[in-house]
Amino acid sequence: MLNKFLFLFFISFTLLAESYYDFQNDEDEKRFFNLIKEIRCPKCTSGSLASSNAPVSEDLKKIIAEMIEDNKSNEDIKSYISDRFGKETLYDTPIEPKTYALWYSPFIFLLVCLMIFFFRKKA
Amino acid sequence: MKLLLKIIIFIIPLIIFSFFYLYLSKDNSYPGADYKKFDLPAFELQSLYDENFISNNLLDGTYLVNVWASWCITCRVEHGFLTELSNNNINIVGLNYKDNRDDAIEWLVKYGNPYEVVIHDLKGSLALDMGVTGAPETFLITDQRVIAHYRGEINNMIWNDVFLPVIKERGLVIDAK
Numbered sequence: 146m147l148n149k150f151l152f153l154f155f156i157s158f159t160l161l162a163e164s165y166y167d168f169q170n171d172e173d174e175k176r177f178f179n180l181i182k183e184i185r186c187p188k189c190t191s192g193s194l195a196s197s198n199a200p201v202s203e204d205l206k207k208i209i210a211e212m213i214e215d216n217k218s219n220e221d222i223k224s225y226i227s228d229r230f231g232k233e234t235l236y237d238t239p240i241e242p243k244t245y246a247l248w249y250s251p252f253i254f255l256l257v258c259l260m261i262f263f264f265r266k267k268a
Numbered sequence: 269m270k271l272l273l274k275i276i277i278f279i280i281p282l283i284i285f286s287f288f289y290l291y292l293s294k295d296n297s298y299p300g301a302d303y304k305k306f307d308l309p310a311f312e313l314q315s316l317y318d319e320n321f322i323s324n325n326l327l328d329g330t331y332l333v334n335v336w337a338s339w340c341i342t343c344r345v346e347h348g349f350l351t352e353l354s355n356n357n358i359n360i361v362g363l364n365y366k367d368n369r370d371d372a373i374e375w376l377v378k379y380g381n382p383y384e385v386v387i388h389d390l391k392g393s394l395a396l397d398m399g400v401t402g403a404p405e406t407f408l409i410t411d412q413r414v415i416a417h418y419r420g421e422i423n424n425m426i427w428n429d430v431f432l433p434v435i436k437e438r439g440l441v442i443d444a445k
Contacts, residue, residue, distance in 0.1 A: 187399075187401045188401045188402060199401075199402075200366060200392065200402070201392075201396070201400070201401045201402060204391075204392055204393075204396045205396070208396065228306075229396075229397070229398070229399035230399050230401070231399075261273070261276060264272060264273070265273065
């Protein structure tokens with residue numbers, strides 16, 4: 146009898162448990178959890194929205210969930226956030242003239258190193 | 269080829285040093301300041317003192333928007349300077365951020381109210397739309413457009429170096445009516 150009671154007692158917590166954000170389907174939910182990993186919390190030095198419980202991150206997560214419900218694309222959601230909190234909120238830096246140096250300098254550096262290497266061999 | 273190698277050995281440190289020189293000597297003493305211009309988002313929120321709604325259309329001319337809350341300690345620090353600005357007839361709109369109405373009113377009674385209007389943003393929706401990450405933050409707005417923004421406590425130095433140059437450059441009048 147006591148065992149049954151205990152069982153009921155513990156199971157009731159999980160029965161009450163409900164997800165914090167409501168989504169229509171599993172795909173939306175997956176999209177949500179991927180997005181919050183790809184967006185940096187604007188308040189933290191470096192941490193994703195997923196890792197942060199700062200008030201502004203909670204607000205942003207709520208907005209993302211709402212925008213997913215409205216069938217907004219990932220690009221729309223990302224641009225909504227980066228327009229307001231800056232491009233540094235996106236972990237995946239876009240390739241544009243301002244970031245060419247960031248994206249291509251390693252290859253140029255590699256090329257220079259290779260050139261030095263081959264020149265040396267000939268000498 | 270040895271000559272080339274020697275040249276390269278000289279050039280690489282030179283590049284590295286010039287890179288550090290360029291980036292470290294850059295005078296960016298106010299990392300909290302930015303001058304990104306954007307339209308004031310449309311909003312309709314209650315005033316802190318009564319049930320009347322304040323919308324973006326009701327606010328015109330040039331004014332400061334100061335994001336504050338009674339739970340925010342730095343807001344208490346900058347409060348003295350805001351009072352000084354207000355005494356010099358500067359138009360400041362308060363944006364009360366995620367705060368209990370009674371706490372906020374009590375705070376203003378206790379320390380004085382430097383604001384012409386106080387907007388009560390309980391859920392932080394307008395603040396989020398303006399890119400606020402926390403309190404305190406201050407925006408300079410003219411003709412429904414944000415033209416300067418500072419994250420953190422404002423004081424005399426920041427007022428003189430971040431906000432006044434923009435106000436002077438545009439010849440704005442920021443006086444309260």
